[in-house]
Amino acid sequence: MHQLILTFSCDDTAGIVHAVTGAIVACQGNILELQQFSSTDTGRFFMRVEIDVPTAPEEFRAAIAQVATRFAATWAVVPAGVPTRTLVLVSKAAGPLNDLLFHVRAGDLPIEIPLILSNHEQLGRLAHYHGIPFEHHAVLPDSKPAFENRIRQAVDELGIDLVVLARYMQILSPELCTDLAGRVINIHHSFLPGFKGANPYRQAHERGVKLIGATAHFVTSNLDEGPIIEQNVHRVDHSATVAELTSIGQGLESDTLTSAVRLFAEKRIFLDGIRTVIFH
Amino acid sequence: MHQLILTFSCDDTAGIVHAVTGAIVACQGNILELQQFSSTDTGRFFMRVEIDVPTAPEEFRAAIAQVATRFAATWAVVPAGVPTRTLVLVSKAAGPLNDLLFHVRAGDLPIEIPLILSNHEQLGRLAHYHGIPFEHHAVLPDSKPAFENRIRQAVDELGIDLVVLARYMQILSPELCTDLAGRVINIHHSFLPGFKGANPYRQAHERGVKLIGATAHFVTSNLDEGPIIEQNVHRVDHSATVAELTSIGQGLESDTLTSAVRLFAEKRIFLDGIRTVIFH
Amino acid sequence: MHQLILTFSCDDTAGIVHAVTGAIVACQGNILELQQFSSTDTGRFFMRVEIDVPTAPEEFRAAIAQVATRFAATWAVVPAGVPTRTLVLVSKAAGPLNDLLFHVRAGDLPIEIPLILSNHEQLGRLAHYHGIPFEHHAVLPDSKPAFENRIRQAVDELGIDLVVLARYMQILSPELCTDLAGRVINIHHSFLPGFKGANPYRQAHERGVKLIGATAHFVTSNLDEGPIIEQNVHRVDHSATVAELTSIGQGLESDTLTSAVRLFAEKRIFLDGIRTVIFH
Amino acid sequence: MHQLILTFSCDDTAGIVHAVTGAIVACQGNILELQQFSSTDTGRFFMRVEIDVPTAPEEFRAAIAQVATRFAATWAVVPAGVPTRTLVLVSKAAGPLNDLLFHVRAGDLPIEIPLILSNHEQLGRLAHYHGIPFEHHAVLPDSKPAFENRIRQAVDELGIDLVVLARYMQILSPELCTDLAGRVINIHHSFLPGFKGANPYRQAHERGVKLIGATAHFVTSNLDEGPIIEQNVHRVDHSATVAELTSIGQGLESDTLTSAVRLFAEKRIFLDGIRTVIFH
Incomplete structure (x- = not known):
């Protein structure tokens, strides 16, 4: 059978x-x-x-x-059970990548990662520990097109079904967003649509919110506006500093991204316009 | 259509x-x-x-x-939308009944309550305010069979689909449990199977748990062991007294019971042995 | 002692x-x-x-x-235990008022409500059931100053410590906000700063968020920007209609407002600029 | 200063x-x-x-x-900020250890781990990757006293303040529990006191609970009855298999243990009889 x-x-x-x-x-x-x-x-x-x-x-x-x-x-x-071929893009933050790799190794996240691409070299050692090829390319204004070409090439040659931005701190070009529509998942470090843009934990601290959150969403050319896949929150109080909010938030980010990747790998996510339908 | x-x-x-x-x-x-x-x-x-x-x-x-x-x-x-005929049994605690009646009146809980039966008279005024017939019968060892006969009669004559024990502080006889199997929902004031029996909030306080809960379940003759429908928890800390745990817990109880009743009224609950299958 | x-x-x-x-x-x-x-x-x-x-x-x-x-x-x-004198302002929505009155009656919310003011008459019966004076005044552009004078008068004459906007659907004038600064609590039907303004549940549905929320905050002349006191969220999925989001959200609103009022009544809230310090 | x-x-x-x-x-x-x-x-x-x-x-x-x-x-x-000297005991499960080590490396968990002791060799590579000494000792009925002596020796010689049982699947002797009272934290894979003993996720599945949980507690000679430090739950439904409950639960275990270790390291936990007082 x-x-x-x-x-x-x-x-x-x-x-x-x-x-x-x-x-x-x-x-x-x-x-x-x-x-x-x-x-x-x-x-x-x-x-x-x-x-x-x-x-x-x-x-x-x-x-x-x-x-x-x-x-x-x-x-x-x-x-069922055939792992989803996944390309992961990272910068310096280790949390989401560590969480993904841990669950792949634990056997409870049905993806396989043939390549990690990064615009920084810090996470190479973590990739190496898990036996996954890691490429570091500088991504500057004039080298960004080359990096995006490398992404396209990897997607084609490695049979990639899913691209995960695991705290990759660069914006993809509108063309790449369009070409990979519905196949690129990003983790945003806030409870969208609450704190878009930069420094959401600082914004959250200044606004004095009592819950902070993280949002996994599909990437579109409309920054921070892509269809939402998963969201989580964590209760905080007045005594939490920006550093503490950031630490708590990073845990949420990792959990939320891994959940969204699992939903995708299990073919549970459907795009319905700017919303998602998710069969849990 | x-x-x-x-x-x-x-x-x-x-x-x-x-x-x-x-x-x-x-x-x-x-x-x-x-x-x-x-x-x-x-x-x-x-x-x-x-x-x-x-x-x-x-x-x-x-x-x-x-x-x-x-x-x-x-x-x-x-x-769809035809209200579920519901008989509610209460004792003295007003919370769960108040919550049910509020949502019925607000029009977002598809049940209708033709009768409230109670072994105490306190809640008669609340029933009256909502225009619902209320009967108070003393339930003592020798009058319990008569009260259960009144329940059976009401179920038959009023076309009752669901019996809700909204903090009704008496145990139904095994015969009645069997005859109404799958049609009686109880709210238990703890996160089952954690603290069965009496005084769960005192037990929770003494054990120093960090979350307290409530459980809505179908009633079976096996006390506190019926199929679980819904559970909720609330975070507490060391400073919460038994009275405060009780107050917080009563809010949980009301929410959890109303949720379970809504699931039943929307025909979302199926019995699968000692478990429930629930299509949210 | x-x-x-x-x-x-x-x-x-x-x-x-x-x-x-x-x-x-x-x-x-x-x-x-x-x-x-x-x-x-x-x-x-x-x-x-x-x-x-x-x-x-x-x-x-x-x-x-x-x-x-x-x-x-x-x-x-x-x-300790002396109830906080509380003036409640409402319009048509019954949920938050019902929740406040239920908890006052249950004896676990240390406030007393000598008066309810409303710009609609619907909730008069609920107030009457609880034995609380209820005044209905039309609030139109030219009668708004008179209504605000009635609020000021009630605050003075009744020794009011706290004014609660329990889904009162009118904006207070900047002068009143200033004069009662730190003493007026509002419930906003969204997880601020996510969906300000009108129809937040429709906005939430259209954006496809996976959690909806409610925010209790002090009222300032800067609408929806007052210091946040309490926030709660509830998980939802793609199948929730705007009506269902609204129903779920109204439960959150009531819970969140009652929590904020309890914190105030227990003297646990301090203003720290645009944030709150809350000693739970 | x-x-x-x-x-x-x-x-x-x-x-x-x-x-x-x-x-x-x-x-x-x-x-x-x-x-x-x-x-x-x-x-x-x-x-x-x-x-x-x-x-x-x-x-x-x-x-x-x-x-x-x-x-x-x-x-x-x-x-403040001086890391707590922590000895970690593990068996085969990697999750809680991985989470602890990740947060130590990320700099947001103020502990230092001079040694990991295990009764299995599997996690040696993970320890090695993080540059932490790892000792594997078989723990059989006749070698258990020797292993416990090694623990005592390590506690003394390495200036250990905290011993963490990160899914260490052996029971400590009553003597060791007494000697290290208040300094040994264990993670239990259920929402205590719900499912004590072995296979809690199977028990949870069979009982059909709607929330599963994890509990971090101090170890006493009274198995699964030590003072509770932290608890978390996660919502599940009827479709979750024992394997899925286990996977979800393991994530909860890691989060909950790391939280408890952080509270200990920040000197926020006090023992109050069989309960804990925790200043968040």
């Missing part, structure tokens, strides 16, 4: 679930879990199904393809 | 979703939301579907009944 | 705690709880002390007054 | 704060933060003070010692 994950989205209409499950039945598949949602905001239909099928994945894909054509759907069938 | 909610559970096998959605398609229904789960613990299949159908509910029920027979399913079709 | 609460704030310097506790010792007082914080942001010193003293409160006040003069302190001594 | 932390606990009586702050004033010290609590359960007084003093720490200690003698207090004065 093959365990597969099917994701399927299209304009909403009657009969989609029946048609898709008909294809599953025709392949003698058994549904393990099915989640479906129709967005009244956008009129889109979203479905995620986990299936056991005795046929080969290619045969199952062919059966789904016919249904997908009928509904003009965006869809994919992937074997 | 009629908006209906279908709940459907049976032993898991291939083809159930396809068969059910086939009946929906045959009635020209459109699926608004579908959630499905197969329990590997018990081998049971659970599904909840919200549907828009142009046919009369009875016609739709007939179509589903055929599929249900084939899979020996437990199922129901109810119109 | 008299149980008293002392609050004391002044510019920070050495010897303040020793001097104040010296006055306490001189009155044969016993400290039950003492919390102190020096703000590095503003250079201010804040202290809250709960004391048992055998002397009359007036004698104790005289002793503290001498120390306070020496440090040019802002200070107060109040008997 | 020297920044010092004073901790002071004794039987409660009038005049303690004044006496201690008198000693601080006599040394020309300035109080940065002072927290005090008197336990009505045990009649004990607890105080933590952060102070800037111009005198040498020894001189300040001498001044405090006089006051301490008068009240028969347990007390300590340590320089």
